[in-house]
Amino acid sequence: xxxxxxxxxxxLIDSKILKLLNDRFEQGLLxxxxxxxxxxxxxxxxxxxxxxxxxxxxxxxxxxxxxxxNILTESKRLQGKxxxxxxxxxxxxxxxxxxxxxxxxxxxxxxxxxxxEVFEGVxxxxxxxxxxxxxxxxxxxxxxxxxxxxxxxxxxIGAIDMPxxxxxxMVPGTDHRDIREVYSHSQALAQCRRFLSRNNLTPVPYYxxxxxxxMIAEKQPRGCAxxxxxxxxxxxxxxxxxxxxxxxxxxxxxxxxxxxxxxEDGGTKCTITFTTEHKAGTLFSVLELFASSGINLTRIESxxxxxxxxxxxxxxxxxxxxxxxxDTLEKAEKQTSGFKILxxxxxxxxxx
Amino acid sequence: MDNLKLAKLREDGKRTTIKIGDIVIGEDxxxxxxxxxxxxxxxxxxxxxxxxxxxxxxxxxxxYKPRTSPYDFQGLGLQGLKILEKARATTGLxxxxxxxxPRDVSWVCEFADILQIGARNMQNFSLLKEVGRAxxxxxxxxxxxxxxxxxxxxxxxxxxxGNMDVMLCERGIRTFETYTRNTLDLSMIPAIRELSxxxxxxxxSHGTGKLSLIEKMCFAAIAAGADGLLLEVHINPCEAKxxxxxxxxxxxxxxxxxxxxxxxxxxxxxVFNSSIISGDL
Numbered sequence: 001x002x003x004x005x006x007x008x009x010x011x012l013i014d015s016k017i018l019k020l021l022n023d024r025f026e027q028g029l030l031x032x033x034x035x036x037x038x039x040x041x042x043x044x045x046x047x048x049x050x051x052x053x054x055x056x057x058x059x060x061x062x063x064x065x066x067x068x069x070n071i072l073t074e075s076k077r078l079q080g081k082x083x084x085x086x087x088x089x090x091x092x093x094x095x096x097x098x099x100x101x102x103x104x105x106x107x108x109x110x111x112x113x114x115x116x117e118v119f120e121g122v123x124x125x126x127x128x129x130x131x132x133x134x135x136x137x138x139x140x141x142x143x144x145x146x147x148x149x150x151x152x153x154x155x156x157i158g159a160i161d162m163p164x165x166x167x168x169x170m171v172p173g174t175d176h177r178d179i180r181e182v183y184s185h186s187q188a189l190a191q192c193r194r195f196l197s198r199n200n201l202t203p204v205p206y207y208x209x210x211x212x213x214x215m216i217a218e219k220q221p222r223g224c225a226x227x228x229x230x231x232x233x234x235x236x237x238x239x240x241x242x243x244x245x246x247x248x249x250x251x252x253x254x255x256x257x258x259x260x261x262x263x264e265d266g267g268t269k270c271t272i273t274f275t276t277e278h279k280a281g282t283l284f285s286v287l288e289l290f291a292s293s294g295i296n297l298t299r300i301e302s303x304x305x306x307x308x309x310x311x312x313x314x315x316x317x318x319x320x321x322x323x324x325x326x327d328t329l330e331k332a333e334k335q336t337s338g339f340k341i342l343x344x345x346x347x348x349x350x351x352x
Numbered sequence: 353m354d355n356l357k358l359a360k361l362r363e364d365g366k367r368t369t370i371k372i373g374d375i376v377i378g379e380d381x382x383x384x385x386x387x388x389x390x391x392x393x394x395x396x397x398x399x400x401x402x403x404x405x406x407x408x409x410x411x412x413x414x415x416y417k418p419r420t421s422p423y424d425f426q427g428l429g430l431q432g433l434k435i436l437e438k439a440r441a442t443t444g445l446x447x448x449x450x451x452x453x454p455r456d457v458s459w460v461c462e463f464a465d466i467l468q469i470g471a472r473n474m475q476n477f478s479l480l481k482e483v484g485r486a487x488x489x490x491x492x493x494x495x496x497x498x499x500x501x502x503x504x505x506x507x508x509x510x511x512x513x514g515n516m517d518v519m520l521c522e523r524g525i526r527t528f529e530t531y532t533r534n535t536l537d538l539s540m541i542p543a544i545r546e547l548s549x550x551x552x553x554x555x556x557s558h559g560t561g562k563l564s565l566i567e568k569m570c571f572a573a574i575a576a577g578a579d580g581l582l583l584e585v586h587i588n589p590c591e592a593k594x595x596x597x598x599x600x601x602x603x604x605x606x607x608x609x610x611x612x613x614x615x616x617x618x619x620x621x622x623v624f625n626s627s628i629i630s631g632d633l
Contacts, residue, residue, distance in 0.1 A: 021500050079414060176430050176461075177456070195462075198458055198461070198462075199458045199459065199462070200458065240434075241430070242462055244464075245462075
């Protein structure tokens, strides 16, 4: 072992400590949602006791209690700020998080394991908002999200249409010639298939793009790289070997922002969902209403509920405050069941 | 030259053209300019801007440098390729860069528009086969001790692998002359045109190694019918880490380009397109 190796290990540990501190502060912000006051002397005492009794070889209790006093003070300071919390699926650095930054970079992003957790978190008030991907130009619809949307009481309050540019990331200083395996979400791997085969790289599916970046940064497996966004490179201190490695540069994903309350000012785009009777021409008669009112449909999606039974999503241009649209929606509601306005919102198109 | 199949003159007389962006090598007279080596982002991007402003059509710069001594600057490698990509993004100029190792070919392809095989690697057959399988045009420099026959056979190696976008570049050969770095063999231009359909470019920077001689050699190359020139330009030649004595500064390059363009126009007159010996060339 050389001094350089040891220093390298120290740098890795430091970055882990900072990541863990960030995780801790995130949990602190969530805890605030369940408390009336920031101050909770009883809980603070508990935490400090546990720290004091949790002696590690070199970490003496005087030292650790000192640090923890600082941590608790900072955690309380953060709780005191009225920060807006938004949940997203994936690890920090995910494309959903990048989409949030395009919407409002002051939002605090909280990672969730599943899409369901995002919906639940908004529903319970733990998060102010949630963000979920609904469709990708190469990969098609995000099935699980659409199912959740049909059954949710949440409202869509915004949409972000964003280009997805994949990067090949590696631990800084890796010799790129040694790279053999590339970890990423199977979608991302599929979107970079030609790049991988050109360079003789073996794709290895992983549960999440940013998760793959985190794993590569933390475990530093030999001969391995990952595909993730630029944000992941920043967050996990990985080197971008090559940007824009997707086979089609038109790769885009559309994200929806969810909230318990509808968007106050409405917007220029609406999403509705409904089910039609299983009879010839029922869907057509609904669509005809929109056509005869001159309303531009921007997306129509059918999701199977039970065999033979379909729910439909309809996105269209316009505001629900527009009498023409109100009138059309009223008529549509009469012809369908399970009719629901998921939201009227404005859509932000990034980088077109 | 009997064993040439793909590099020899075609029966229909058609010459190879290679389209890169808006430029068609083999039809348009092309000037590829840039520093010998990629030394830093600032040096490279600034030089690329100067090349574009001066009228250069493509940007060259080495990320991997084959050097006489292992202790000389070896190039920035992958970092250099990334800098070249930035230079392209800033200026829009296509990138020409050398590849020296078969293991790097696919990666250099990800960043470059033309792969250069340097003089020292002209007969590196495994490298030639590898670039023959790559989907990028190749600029094949003449080895400093190589005959025309050997050179064309090296082009044949690339063509035989299925890559038809090959251009040749004369950069001077070793002779007993020591005043110049190499002896620029301009007779190769009409010789290649007699024997092959491949475009031929001239590198007078390496061909002479002397700044004061390059200008006139450019004129001679154009008069002899070259398809283009490779010129070394550095934003600050005195500070260059390699080939400091043969790199133009941006002002010199811009002045030279004006003259080149004038002569190039003049040479387009019909009378120069035929040979007094055998008619059309």
